[in-house]
Structures are given as C-alpha cells and as structure tokens.
Amino acid sequence: MATKRTTTKPPTATAPAPVEPATCQPCGGTGNVAITVRVGRKRRSVGQQDGLCLNCLGEGTDPSPGTDA
Template identity: 55%
Template sequence: MATARKRTPRKPVEPAKCETCKGSGEISVAVRVGGRKQRTTGHQQTGMCLACFGSGEATD
C-alpha cells in the first residue's frame, strides 16, 4: 500500500524590484533653472518613478 506524501507549503514569491528606482518608488532629478539655457544647480528633487509608477515592483 502506498503512503501519502507530505506536502510542504510553498513560500510566497516576492515580486522583482524595479531597476530604475531600486525598489524605493522614488528617483532623484537634478533641478534646472533659467529660461532658454536651463542650467543645472547643485540641488536634487525627488519624484515618482515613471517605470513602476511608485510601486517599486518591476513591470514586464
């Protein structure tokens, strides 16, 4: 007679992190000022990652 196999529960798979923002959902962008020349300053501003729309998960 065959014995019943004991099944182990599977671990939930974590979604892959976004390569652009490295899973944080935010990216830093250099601040530009001026009219036509648009020179960059030494400041950074934080914005939402457009590759994953702020979720931090990679999309296919």
C-alpha cells in the first residue's frame, strides 16, 4: 500500500484594508469653491457664492491622473 502524502495548507491571504480616496485640494473635499461676485462698471466685489469645483467636478475626491480610458 502506498504511503499517504500530507501537505500543509497555504496561509489564507487576507484582503488589504481599503484605501480611502484623497480629498481634492482646491475644494477641501466639499465639491464647492467660493467664487467672487463682481458688479458695476468698475467690477467691484460685493460678495461670494458657491460654485462647482472644476478639479473634481463636485465629487470631493482627488482625481488620479492616468485612469481615463
């Protein structure tokens, strides 16, 4: 009768911890940036309003270059 071969089980691979995406620098992760409102012929500043962040397009996460297809 042949001898029985025994092998050890390979260690189970644990999944790496999920990496949180970095926040966008211009908007600080909010997706909004302050835009100065100008009025009049001399274009004086009267206040600010919220505008969409053009870097992340309102997502709030840092776009990683090179992921576009």
